[in-house]
Amino acid sequence: xxxxxxxxxxxxxxxxxxxxxxxxxxxxxxxxxxxxxxxxxxxxxxxxxxxxxxxxxxxxxxxxxxxxxxxxxxxxxxxxxxxxxxxxxxxxxxxxxxxxxxxxxxxxxxxxxxxxxxxxxxxxxxxxxxxxxxxxxxxxxxxxxxxxxxxxxxxxxxxxxxxxxxxxxxxxxxxxxxxxxxxxxxxxxxxxxxxxxxxxxxxxxxxxxxxxxxxxxxxxxxxxxxxxxxxxxxxxxxxxxxxxxxxxxxxxxxxxxxxxxxxxxxxxxxxxxxxxxxxxxxxxxxxxxxxxxxxxxxxxxxxxxxxxxxxxxxxx
Amino acid sequence: xxxxxxxxxxxxxxxxxxxxxxxxxxxxxxxxxxxxxxxxxxxxxxxxxxxxxxxxxxxxxxxxxxxxxxxxxxxxxxxxxxxxxxxxxxxxxxxxxxxxxxxxxxxxxxxxxxxxxxxxxxxxxxxxxxxxxxxxxxxxxxxxxxxxxxxxxxxxxxxxxxxxxxxxxxxxxxxxxxxxxxxxxxxxxxxxxxxxxxxxxxxxxxxxxxxxxxxxxxxxxxxxxxxxxxxxxxxxxxxxxxxxxxxxxxxxxxxxxxxxxxxxxxxxxxxxxxxxxxxxxxxxxxxxxxxxxxxxxxxxxxxxxxxxxxxxxxxx
Numbered sequence: 112x113x114x115x116x117x118x119x120x121x122x123x124x125x126x127x128x129x130x131x132x133x134x135x136x137x138x139x140x141x142x143x144x145x146x147x148x149x150x151x152x153x154x155x156x157x158x159x160x161x162x163x164x165x166x167x168x169x170x171x172x173x174x175x176x177x178x179x180x181x182x183x184x185x186x187x188x189x190x191x192x193x194x195x196x197x198x199x200x201x202x203x204x205x206x207x208x209x210x211x212x213x214x215x216x217x218x219x220x221x222x223x224x225x226x227x228x229x230x231x232x233x234x235x236x237x238x239x240x241x242x243x244x245x246x247x248x249x250x251x252x253x254x255x256x257x258x259x260x261x262x263x264x265x266x267x268x269x270x271x272x273x274x275x276x277x278x279x280x281x282x283x284x285x286x287x288x289x290x291x292x293x294x295x296x297x298x299x300x301x302x303x304x305x306x307x308x309x310x311x312x313x314x315x316x317x318x319x320x321x322x323x324x325x326x327x328x329x330x331x332x333x334x335x336x337x338x339x340x341x342x343x344x345x346x347x348x349x350x351x352x353x354x355x356x357x358x359x360x361x362x363x364x365x366x367x368x369x370x371x372x373x374x375x376x377x378x379x380x381x382x383x384x385x386x387x388x389x390x391x392x393x394x395x396x397x398x399x400x401x402x403x404x405x406x407x408x409x410x411x412x413x414x415x416x417x418x419x420x421x422x423x424x425x426x427x
Numbered sequence: 428x429x430x431x432x433x434x435x436x437x438x439x440x441x442x443x444x445x446x447x448x449x450x451x452x453x454x455x456x457x458x459x460x461x462x463x464x465x466x467x468x469x470x471x472x473x474x475x476x477x478x479x480x481x482x483x484x485x486x487x488x489x490x491x492x493x494x495x496x497x498x499x500x501x502x503x504x505x506x507x508x509x510x511x512x513x514x515x516x517x518x519x520x521x522x523x524x525x526x527x528x529x530x531x532x533x534x535x536x537x538x539x540x541x542x543x544x545x546x547x548x549x550x551x552x553x554x555x556x557x558x559x560x561x562x563x564x565x566x567x568x569x570x571x572x573x574x575x576x577x578x579x580x581x582x583x584x585x586x587x588x589x590x591x592x593x594x595x596x597x598x599x600x601x602x603x604x605x606x607x608x609x610x611x612x613x614x615x616x617x618x619x620x621x622x623x624x625x626x627x628x629x630x631x632x633x634x635x636x637x638x639x640x641x642x643x644x645x646x647x648x649x650x651x652x653x654x655x656x657x658x659x660x661x662x663x664x665x666x667x668x669x670x671x672x673x674x675x676x677x678x679x680x681x682x683x684x685x686x687x688x689x690x691x692x693x694x695x696x697x698x699x700x701x702x703x704x705x706x707x708x709x710x711x712x713x714x715x716x717x718x719x720x721x722x723x724x725x726x727x728x729x730x731x732x733x734x735x736x737x738x739x740x741x742x743x
Contacts, residue, residue, distance in 0.1 A: 195715075243583040257681065259575050259582070266575070266683020267559040268719065276713045277677040282598065289713055357597065364589040365573065365681050367582020397592045397605055399511075403584065 114177035116170055118163065118217070119422025121224065122146060122183035124198040127155075129163055130415075131170050132422040136235030138415055140166045152201045152210070160214040167215075178218040180424025181207060182227030182417060189269040191221045197288075220424040224248070224417065226263055226272060228374050228409070229256025230427075231420025236410040237372050244370045245362055246409070247274065247355075249377035252288075253296035253303075259366055274362060275300070279354050299355045301330040301376055307347045308333045319343035334380050348383040355384075356391025363392075363400050370405035374416065378408045430493035432486055434479065434533070435738025437540060438462060438499035440514035443471075445479055446731075447486050448738040452551030454731055456482045468517045468526070476530040483531075494534040496740025497523060498543030498733060505585040507537045513604075536740040540564070540733065542579055542588060544690050544725070545572025546743075547736025552726040553688050560686045561678055562725070563590065563671075565693035568604075569612035569619075575682055590678060591616070595670050615671045617646040617692055623663045624649045635659035650696050664699040671700075672707025679708075679716050686721035690732065694724045 116139065120129035123146060130141030142162045149155035167173055185196040191208025193199060208219040222230070229246035232238040238246070242261040248254040253275030257264040264271045275296035276289055284293020285306065297303050308328045312321050320336040321328055321344055336344035359371050371392075377384055389406045396404070411419055432455065436445035439462060446457030458478045465471035483489055501512040507524025509515060524535040538546070545562035548554040554562070558577040564570040569591030573580040580587045591612035592605055600609020601622065613619050624644045628637050636652040637644055637660055652660035675687050687708075693700055705722045712720070727735055 243587075259580050259587075260578055262576055264575050264682055267685040268683055268716075270715055271559075271575075271681065271683035273680040273713055273715075276680050278673070278711070280597070281673065291711070291713070357594070361593040361677075362681070364592050365587065365678070366580055367584055367587035369583040395594070395607070397589055397607070399586055399589075400584075 116175050117177050117422045117425035118179040119418040120181045121417030121421050128418050130418040150200050152205055156210050156214050173216050176217050178425035180421040181221045182224040182421040186221040186223045187269040188222045188265045225254030226256040227420035230423040231411050234423035237407045241369050244368045246372045249375040253300050295358050299351055304330040304333055304351050311343050317343045337383050349387045352384050352387025353391040356388040357395050359392045360395035363396050363404050370407050372407045374409035432491050433493050433738045433741035434495040435734040436497045437733030437737050444734050446734040466516050468521055472526050472530050489532050492533045494741035496737040497537045498540040498737040502537040502539045503585040504538045504581045541570030542572040543736035546739040547727050550739035553723045557685050560684045562688045565691040569616050611674050615667055620646040620667050627659050633659045653699050665703045668700050668703025669707040672704040673711050675708045676711035679712050679720050686723050688723045690725035
């Protein structure tokens with residue numbers, strides 16, 4: 112192969128991680144910078160290039176690089192821009208692909224982080240060989256990447272797959288950062304888990320280890336308590352999985368995927384979250400799909416997943 | 428063009444309609460038989476062929492026919508079979524494509540009726556030139572055909588696009604024919620409209636023309652009363668449109684369509700249904716899509732739509 116490598120970069124709210132990846136998903140080298148340290152986008156691009164260009168040289172030079180894939184919140188596949196991201200330092204429309212093509216010298220493809228995870232899963236992970244699946248990312252928020260007929264669903268404008276913002280509770284739903292109420296992500300993100308735990312502590316008298324936590328309860332606290340047998344903490348995961356499974360049943364009615372693949376920190380809770388999710392999905396799905404849709408955990412390793420996912424964009 | 432025509436057939440629970448169609452969507456000839464008159468599938472195929480083969484001869488013979496498209500409830504694009512339809516006389520797995528290929532002598536493509544409507548819309552109707560849209564059929568039930576990247580979404584198993592069975596009301600939802608509760612179709616089908624009207628008559632004291640109707644209230648009765656200024660009947664459409672618009676807002680989050688196109692009898696109610704639907708869709712959609720997604724009425728003429736939709740399959 113003339114060009115055996117691609118560059119993957121994940122632009123997170125805190126860190127920007129970039130690496131050089133081969134066709135099997137091996138990461139040759141990886142490095143990172145602090146996203147928030149660069150209020151000017153031009154400085155940010157220069158800082159990435161200053162670290163990335165020597166890595167490319169070490170891999171054999173720019174002629175070995177087929178392209179660069181970038182995952183960023185509100186990254187738009189069609190335009191190559193970041194458009195009005197809420198958690199990155201650059202406001203408005205940021206010409207992400209254009210500026211990195213100039214700085215690095217290879218074609219650049221952009222998408223959002225959840226779509227990048229889905230492409231990574233299809234290229235290197237649990238969705239290898241699948242033509243129809245949905246990747247759900249359970250992190251600070253809930254994101255999704257939808258694959259239909261082997262293609263990422265970008266929709267008319269490049270922003271398809273915002274399944275964290277379907278409405279799970281139309282009555283008395285939780286306030287979401289998007290301005291609406293009852294979004295799936297207010298319940299099934301790491302933040303949502305912490306929120307459920309706080310509600311149980313505040314609104315019930317149920318005894319729980321969660322009552323002993325000083326400061327804000329985190330999803331990690333809930334996990335630790337649940338693993339120590341705390342009933343209230345286990346109930347938090349059951350509640351979370353039930354709402355998630357109900358939503359997944361509706362997603363199946365949309366695109367009839369072969370599998371739904373869960374990705375991100377919450378999946379570390381294992382059966383605590385997977386069991387109620389699967390139960391609720393099976394209980395709520397239309398009968399023609401009962402027992403048919405696989406519920407899987409991502410096979411992308413956590414530390415590498417974002418870079419791998421973004422890099423996979425560059426093969427296409 | 429060597430083969431200027433296709434055959435379209437719609438297998439409904441009552442009538443089976445078939446016709447010969449050209450590339451612009453003109454119907455050269457059309458005929459029908461009663462679906463329920465044939466308890467044996469073999470007799471049914473023979474009855475269609477006895478009428479259809481002379482129509483083909485009149486159009487210049489079998490060499491002029493590129494193929495045949497059939498829309499049928501539970502028709503599976505991948506297998507060419509009807510699989511466990513609830514409203515057709517033949518039970519289990521029916522080899523629809525295979526038997527009609529033998530009887531007629533052209534390639535046969537099968538899908539369900541809502542997918543056929545979507546393909547018809549894309550080929551001859553309001554979705555010409557669109558690569559991403561959702562067709563919602565509002566009839567006895569609620570069906571859908573989803574187009575992504577210019578392709579119908581069939582999913583892993585051929586049954587994708589059952590949007591009439593996403594859950595609109597998770598608490599105290601109406602019983603659905605599918606065995607579950609709260610499905611969109613229990614509210615937004617013609618049957619759902621009639622059901623809402625009956626609930627208002629039974630559970631409120633609101634004065635209404637609907638109280639004077641003898642026997643079961645139909646969606647047509649509700650329309651007639653609403654057009655005569657009946658407040659309760661108008662409220663039925665507002666309620667229906669509101670639930671539909673809420674659901675459409677979630678569908679937009681999935682595939683970011685350029686348009687959602689409503690098809691079927693209920694759209695005859697015009698502004699009575701379109702206005703509350705659009706209002707609820709806009710009020711509930713994620714902000715990045717506000718004012719962006721078109722809500723349209725099908726441009727396929729009602730009498731011809733089923734045959735046209737099915738015929739469009741055969742060009743592909």
